[in-house]
Amino acid sequence: MQRAEPKKNWVLTTEAFDRLLTWLDEGRASNGERYLEMRRRLVAYFYRKNCSTPDELADETLNRVARRLTEQAIDQDENPAKYCYIVARFVFLEYLRGSQKNELALNELRNPQRGVVIAGNDENALKEHMLGCLEKCLDALEPLNREIIVRYYLGEERSKIENRHALAESLGLTTNALAIRACRIRDKLESCVENCIDE
Amino acid sequence: MKENADDFRVITDYLLKALPEEELEQLDELSVTDDEFVAKLRMVENELIDSYVRGNLTEKRLEQFKAAYLYGADRRQKVDFAHALQAFGKKHPLPLLEKVQSGKSINPQPEMTAHRWFELWEVFRTPRLAQFGFAMAALVLLIVGGLLAIENIRHRRQLSQERVSNSAAAQQTHEAQRDAERQPESNSTREKELASNSNANEKEQHSESKTPVGPHSISSGARRNVSISSFVLTPQMRGPGEIKIVTLPAHTSVVAIKVQLEPNQYSSYQVVLLNESNRSLWRSNTINMREKTDYKNLSISFPAALLKQGTHVLQVYGIDRGQSELLGDYPFRVMK
Numbered sequence: 202m203q204r205a206e207p208k209k210n211w212v213l214t215t216e217a218f219d220r221l222l223t224w225l226d227e228g229r230a231s232n233g234e235r236y237l238e239m240r241r242r243l244v245a246y247f248y249r250k251n252c253s254t255p256d257e258l259a260d261e262t263l264n265r266v267a268r269r270l271t272e273q274a275i276d277q278d279e280n281p282a283k284y285c286y287i288v289a290r291f292v293f294l295e296y297l298r299g300s301q302k303n304e305l306a307l308n309e310l311r312n313p314q315r316g317v318v319i320a321g322n323d324e325n326a327l328k329e330h331m332l333g334c335l336e337k338c339l340d341a342l343e344p345l346n347r348e349i350i351v352r353y354y355l356g357e358e359r360s361k362i363e364n365r366h367a368l369a370e371s372l373g374l375t376t377n378a379l380a381i382r383a384c385r386i387r388d389k390l391e392s393c394v395e396n397c398i399d400e
Numbered sequence: 401m402k403e404n405a406d407d408f409r410v411i412t413d414y415l416l417k418a419l420p421e422e423e424l425e426q427l428d429e430l431s432v433t434d435d436e437f438v439a440k441l442r443m444v445e446n447e448l449i450d451s452y453v454r455g456n457l458t459e460k461r462l463e464q465f466k467a468a469y470l471y472g473a474d475r476r477q478k479v480d481f482a483h484a485l486q487a488f489g490k491k492h493p494l495p496l497l498e499k500v501q502s503g504k505s506i507n508p509q510p511e512m513t514a515h516r517w518f519e520l521w522e523v524f525r526t527p528r529l530a531q532f533g534f535a536m537a538a539l540v541l542l543i544v545g546g547l548l549a550i551e552n553i554r555h556r557r558q559l560s561q562e563r564v565s566n567s568a569a570a571q572q573t574h575e576a577q578r579d580a581e582r583q584p585e586s587n588s589t590r591e592k593e594l595a596s597n598s599n600a601n602e603k604e605q606h607s608e609s610k611t612p613v614g615p616h617s618i619s620s621g622a623r624r625n626v627s628i629s630s631f632v633l634t635p636q637m638r639g640p641g642e643i644k645i646v647t648l649p650a651h652t653s654v655v656a657i658k659v660q661l662e663p664n665q666y667s668s669y670q671v672v673l674l675n676e677s678n679r680s681l682w683r684s685n686t687i688n689m690r691e692k693t694d695y696k697n698l699s700i701s702f703p704a705a706l707l708k709q710g711t712h713v714l715q716v717y718g719i720d721r722g723q724s725e726l727l728g729d730y731p732f733r734v735m736k
Contacts, residue, residue: 242432248474249415249431255474286432328483335484344672344680355489357454360540371670373723384443391481 211268221267225281239263239282243289250293258296262289327398334397338390346386353383411444416464446482453482629704630656633714633730643711644732648704656701659716664696664727666718671700674713681706686719707734 225235240259247255265288269275275284339347349368356364369379413419414427430437451457452465469475629652633644648655659671667689673682682702689696698716714730 239432242438246428246432248472249428251471280433282433283429286429289432290428328480328487331480331484332487335481335488339488340677340679344674344678348680351489351492354450354485357456370722371724373721380443381439384439384446387446388442391478394481394484395477 211264213264213267214271217267217271220270221263224270224275227281236263239285242282243285246286246289247293247296252293252296258289258292262292265292331394331398334394335390337397338393341393342386342390349379349383350386350390353379354387408444411441412448412461415441415445415448415469416461417468418464445478449478449482450486453479453486628652628654628656628701630658631732632658632660633732634660635662635728635730645735646732647735648707650736652704654701655704655707656699657714659698659700659714659730661696661698661716662728664718666720666725666727668719669698669727670717670719670724671698672715672717673702673706674715675708676710676712678713681712709734709736 222233222236225231225239227235229235240263243259243262244255247258252258262285266275266285269288339351342350349372352368353365355361365379366376369376372379374382410419410423411427414424417424419427427437431441432438448457448465448469452462452470457465470479629646629648631644631646661669669684669687669689671684671687672680675681684700684702687698687700689698700714711731711733714732716727716730717724718727
């Protein structure tokens with residue numbers, strides 16, 4: 202009987218990745234969107250758990266799921282999102298055990314003020330740069346989406362609520378549908394700004 | 401648990417780690433597995449960050465936010481983004497003012513109560529903040545009202561100056577205003593005046609269809625000091641190679657446009673002016689038309705300063721029971 206390849210030596214192949222994409226899609230061709238969405242959720246999950254490397258842990262989770270798929274160790278009826286969460290919990294527990302071995306890392310996790318301290322002038326320049334990127338990214342949005350995002354997040358307190366209500370009315374949407382749409386546009390805008398800043 | 405998870409306050413507590421461990425874990429699972437919860441989680445997170453940036457968090461929430469949320473490059477970036485969004489809003493306040501001006505947004509209470517998300521927003525609102533909010537809204541309305549009054553006076557002054565400088569033109573304007581009384585209802589007095597001006601020149605405009613087409617001022621050829629330029633956009637003029645060219649005199653202050661619509665079933669419309677980059681420059685109020693004819697004309701006007709040299713597009717939307725449909729694009733090229 203052939204011996205199974207050790208977990209740590211396992212490498213994600215194109216075939217395994219394709220299988221993962223198809224499995225996550227659950228019969229709907231999402232063109233990789235479902236994978237990206239799951240990765241986003243996992244990154245956010247590890248972030249909320251105060252992990253210092255949320256991206257790496259999300260990738261590790263998805264790699265493990267892909268490996269289990271190639272080993273055909275996942276039931277056909279298994280809910281992909283639920284399975285990913287179960288694996289993510291294990292990855293998180295392993296991370297915690299690893300962190301406990303390294304007190305320094307743990308201290309860093311507990312320090313809410315960690316991170317690079319940016320000098321005042323640099324910070325102002327960064328803010329200016331971000332605002333420039335935001336304007337550029339807003340310009341790149343479809344006009345209607347631009348209107349929605351600008352109006353949706355404008356105003357203070359009550360005027361903002363009223364603004365949103367009027368916007369929903371003018372678009373023929375419920376306020377809840379508008380909120381979801383605005384949130385999606387904001388996500389898109391945020392990643393555009395992030396990319397722009399990195400350029 | 402899932403029902404509780406829908407609650408804004410619970411999600412906020414979850415984000416700020418202010419829930420018992422058991423509940424945290426349950427919501428952790430939903431944050432990966434439940435599409436609806438994920439959507440709400442993102443919304444609440446955005447609202448939370450915006451509240452922090454605007455200084456609207458209660459003292460307790462602020463402490464929780466700083467201790468449990470505000471760490472790491474990713475979250476700092478989210479906060480920076482919210483700052484940038486707020487700065488942009490302050491720099492470009494027009495959409496908010498337009499909405500307040502339209503009056504649509506006043507008194508939305510009955511429908512608001514039907515919307516759980518905004519009810520849940522109460523979590524961030526102390527009575528003092530609510531009072532501050534009302535005061536700010538009143539201040540905004542006051543400023544908007546003042547600005548509109550000044551703008552109105554400015555345009556009226558321009559019109560009266562023109563009337564004084566040219567009696568013929570004044571007579572023409574007067575007649576046109578009387579025509580306007582028979583015109584379809586428009587929700588702007590200034591628009592009515594300008595619409596009537598372009599109405600008065602309609603015959604003249606129709607007779608001239610060569611390109612490039614210059615704008616028709618209310619006193620075209622009659623005097624030098626033109627401040628209002630008007631022209632007509634027709635559906636027939638649309639399409640590649642048929643773009644209308646409009647020459648605006650340097651001293652034009654207001655542009656009045658008559659948009660001829662193709663037959664449609666709508667009686668309410670909105671017009672949006674876009675620049676070359678598809679950026680919205682101006683948006684009309686809802687224009688209501690009483691006439692039941694197949695061929696309708698929309699008369700709109702806006703400050704000429706909005707138009708730069710280059711291509712612009714007017715988009716006409718039909719509005720029915722709160723839903724809007726794009727009826728057509730009317731591109732034109734501005735020469736200055």
